[in-house]
Each structure stands twice: as C-alpha cells, then as structure tokens.
Amino acid sequence: MTNGWFAGLDPDDDAAAVERIQAGRADAPADWPQRAVDAGFAADESTYYERLHEVTMAATRAAVQDRERADDQQLVHAVRAMVDCERTANELAERVAEWGGSRHGDGGSGVKYARSLAEGDADDEGDRALRSLSERTAALADEAASLRAYIERTAPAVAPNLSTLAGPVLAARLISLAGGLEQLAKKPSGTVQVLGAEDALFAHLKGSAPSPKHGVIFTHEYVRGTRREDRGSAARALAGKLSIAARVDHYSGDRRPELERELDERIERIRAREGDE
Amino acid sequence: MTLPEGVERHGFDGETSLATRGEPVYGERTDGEWRRWDPHRSKLGAMLENGMETGLDGGETVLYLGAAAGTTVSHVADFCGPTYAVEFAPRPVRELLDAAETRGNLFPLLKDARKPERYAHVVEPVDVVVQDVATRGQARVAALNERFLDDDGRLLAAVKARSEDVTADPDDVFDAVREELSAEYELLETTRLEPYHEDHLGVVARPRRD
Numbered sequence: 001m002t003n004g005w006f007a008g009l010d011p012d013d014d015a016a017a018v019e020r021i022q023a024g025r026a027d028a029p030a031d032w033p034q035r036a037v038d039a040g041f042a043a044d045e046s047t048y049y050e051r052l053h054e055v056t057m058a059a060t061r062a063a064v065q066d067r068e069r070a071d072d073q074q075l076v077h078a079v080r081a082m083v084d085c086e087r088t089a090n091e092l093a094e095r096v097a098e099w100g101g102s103r104h105g106d107g108g109s110g111v112k113y114a115r116s117l118a119e120g121d122a123d124d125e126g127d128r129a130l131r132s133l134s135e136r137t138a139a140l141a142d143e144a145a146s147l148r149a150y151i152e153r154t155a156p157a158v159a160p161n162l163s164t165l166a167g168p169v170l171a172a173r174l175i176s177l178a179g180g181l182e183q184l185a186k187k188p189s190g191t192v193q194v195l196g197a198e199d200a201l202f203a204h205l206k207g208s209a210p211s212p213k214h215g216v217i218f219t220h221e222y223v224r225g226t227r228r229e230d231r232g233s234a235a236r237a238l239a240g241k242l243s244i245a246a247r248v249d250h251y252s253g254d255r256r257p258e259l260e261r262e263l264d265e266r267i268e269r270i271r272a273r274e275g276d277e
Numbered sequence: 278m279t280l281p282e283g284v285e286r287h288g289f290d291g292e293t294s295l296a297t298r299g300e301p302v303y304g305e306r307t308d309g310e311w312r313r314w315d316p317h318r319s320k321l322g323a324m325l326e327n328g329m330e331t332g333l334d335g336g337e338t339v340l341y342l343g344a345a346a347g348t349t350v351s352h353v354a355d356f357c358g359p360t361y362a363v364e365f366a367p368r369p370v371r372e373l374l375d376a377a378e379t380r381g382n383l384f385p386l387l388k389d390a391r392k393p394e395r396y397a398h399v400v401e402p403v404d405v406v407v408q409d410v411a412t413r414g415q416a417r418v419a420a421l422n423e424r425f426l427d428d429d430g431r432l433l434a435a436v437k438a439r440s441e442d443v444t445a446d447p448d449d450v451f452d453a454v455r456e457e458l459s460a461e462y463e464l465l466e467t468t469r470l471e472p473y474h475e476d477h478l479g480v481v482a483r484p485r486r487d
Binding site: 025029033050053060061063 | 359367368370371373374377378381382383384385386387394395397398399400401402403424425
C-alpha cells in the first residue's frame, strides 16, 4: 500500500482524517506533502502542514483518551479483586480464630492471629491442618496488600485529580462502583455521595429508613474525621469536588490543583461551625 | 563543532547553556524567548554538549522516536522544520500534546516505533531520525526505521545499556549494538553521554545504500 493518510478524503472531514491517522498504514513513506498538493487535498505545502498539525493533534488526543479509558477497566478489576481478597481473608481469619481457640484457648483474632499460627509449630495432624489454613489466610491478605500497592501505582495515571482528592484506593473504588471513569464522570454528585450505600438508599426509597448521608466516601478522612452532625455536609462537599475531579480526569485530563485547595477550605469552614454554636 | 542554526549558547542568570527559542515546556529557565536546553534531561542535548558531529544545520525534517513528554522534541521543533514525534505510552503524550499545541511544525503520533508501517502513511522521508527509546532491541528499532531516512540522512540515537540488559557490562552491550546497527548503517561517531547520562551511548550514523 502506498497511499497517504489523506488519499480520497474530503479535506474538511475531521472525523475521517482522525480515523485515517489512527488506523491507516503504509509500507513505506513518500513525499506526502507534495502528493497532497498534487491530489488537490491542500493548496500548498504550508496548508498541508497546518492541516496535518490539526489532525495529528486531534487523532493523538483521542487515541490517548481511548488507551487510558481502557486502563480504567484494569483498575476496576484490580480493586474488585482487592476487595474480594480482603473480605475472604477476614472471613477465613475468623474461622482460624474459632478453630484455634478450640485447640489453644483464646489466642486472638483477625489476620494477625492467623499469621502467628502460620509461623508457629504444628505437632499433630490437627495443628498442621490449622496451620495450613492459616498460611492460606495470610497469603490472601498479602495478595490484597500487593493489589492495593498496584492500585496506588496505577490510579494516579488513570484519574490524577480524583486520586489526589480521594486517595488512589478510594478513587479506584468509586470508579469500580460506577463501572468506569466515564460512568463516574456522568453521575450527579448526589449519586457519588451515596455510591456503595445502595442497600441503605433503597431502604430509604421504600420509606423504611432515613436517607444515607454517605457511601464508600465515608472512608475519607474528611467525612470520617468530621463530627457526626456535620458529616452530611462534609460528605456533600467532598462528593461535589470528587465529581468535578472525575469529570476533569475523563474529559480533559488536566491537573487542577485548585480543586484540592477549595475542598480543604470548604471542609475547614464546615468543621469551624462547631466553635460557633 | 558548530551548533545548528537556532541553537546557541545563552546566558541564564550568569550560567551559560544550550538554548532554543520557543514556548517553555517543562519548567526550564527562560530569558526572553530563549529557553534553556538542559543536557541532563535530554540525550540529544548531551550529544551536542559533548561535541558530537550531529550534522544538524537547522531546518531539517525530523522523525523523533521515543518523544515521551516532549522535553527534547520541543527543542528540536524549535530549530528544525517538520518534526514527527512518535511515542507509545499514553501518559506522557498528554504533555507532548501541550508542547505541540504552540508548535505548528510538531506532529504528535501515539504509535509504536517497532511498527513503522503504522505511521509511514503520515511521516514523509526525513533528513534526520532521532531515536531515544528505552526498550529492548534498540538497534532493531533503528533498523526498522531506516526506511524513513533520505540517502544522505542521519540517525542520531541514544542507546541505553540498561534497557538491553541490566546485568551486562555496558561496554559489551554497546559493542553488540554497534555491530547490529552496522548491518543497516555506517557508524560515523559513537560517544558515551557521560557526565550527563550514565551508561548511554550517543550514535551518529548514516544509512548504507549503494
């Protein structure tokens, strides 16, 4: 194939030009500027280069977005796997504690106890079985930790502003709960506020419970660390900024350091109410 | 060695450095329209700083492989003609797009330098191929992209020893790369890029054609 990207294109058709830059191919280069002029695609070489600049910018910007958008799905898989590993490790740790208590008296609980048993001696078959289960439990907790490290490394590339405001793991959980960065960017901030609290929300909608004030964003220091009466306000303020951050990350990809400052000030004002009353 | 037209030694607060004229890109120091070209952050800058005969006069048509965030290619576009910037990683390309925004002669392409047929429909034959790809098989990338060079064109490559083999002695890696490059290219000059970049070899070469 020896055609340039512009062959047969309407010079004003942006979408088709972008498609050609992205997906076209040729075995060898040729004097494309001259050929474009000869073919009547551009009036002269400088017009050709102007057009080439426009379309390579547009095509590359779109291609970057596509590639990074695909990365958000990797993040979704990773954070779901992390949550599964954590939950399963905790469930198994309870089982280990119950079993261990029956053999050695009350020795403790949680993954930490399972780790101590995994490293301990086993004198008989029962101890060996318990130790083996403890090893699996500890290994699952290790897997959760290494997935968390992976998320902390990759989330800032997928959603830089959201990761700065929420922290990488909460950012990844929000993206996962929404189903992707694009879906998160399209949600109103009131929905972002209660993502992860769907059960409570539906109970409320059926008329049997108060409306939930926060979903998974409760893990953020700005909600958890605010006194109970003001948590609703803090959650609303945080969700508002997180929504904006998700939209900036999805639609433009710019860094907006001012978002963090605005959020800090807003939370400070909410927390200052305490002193006024 | 003479510097290409559009590149000069310029004083920045009493410190003289290579510089080009254009919009700043990476927070480099500026003086009027001159912007400092830091050889510690640019292998091509280090090649010029170390006095290699790059053959650059200014105004060339350039294919730049491994443009990353655009640090070096922005300087290249400041003093060269049409400049095609190929980079495969999406993250740095966002910054490359910012650098290209104010440079009408800089054409960013999110492409894999190991698959030249995916950009040969856009890139014209060039005077210079600049290569700074930190992947294995750097000599192979140079060979694959030889097709873009004019007969009297130049390859200006920075070969990173650690990208080929982290455990091997850099000298051995460079010997192997020189030999592999020699299949397609006549090597004109090879110089290590110390003190600016450790374990990097600067290469000036021209295609073998008869």
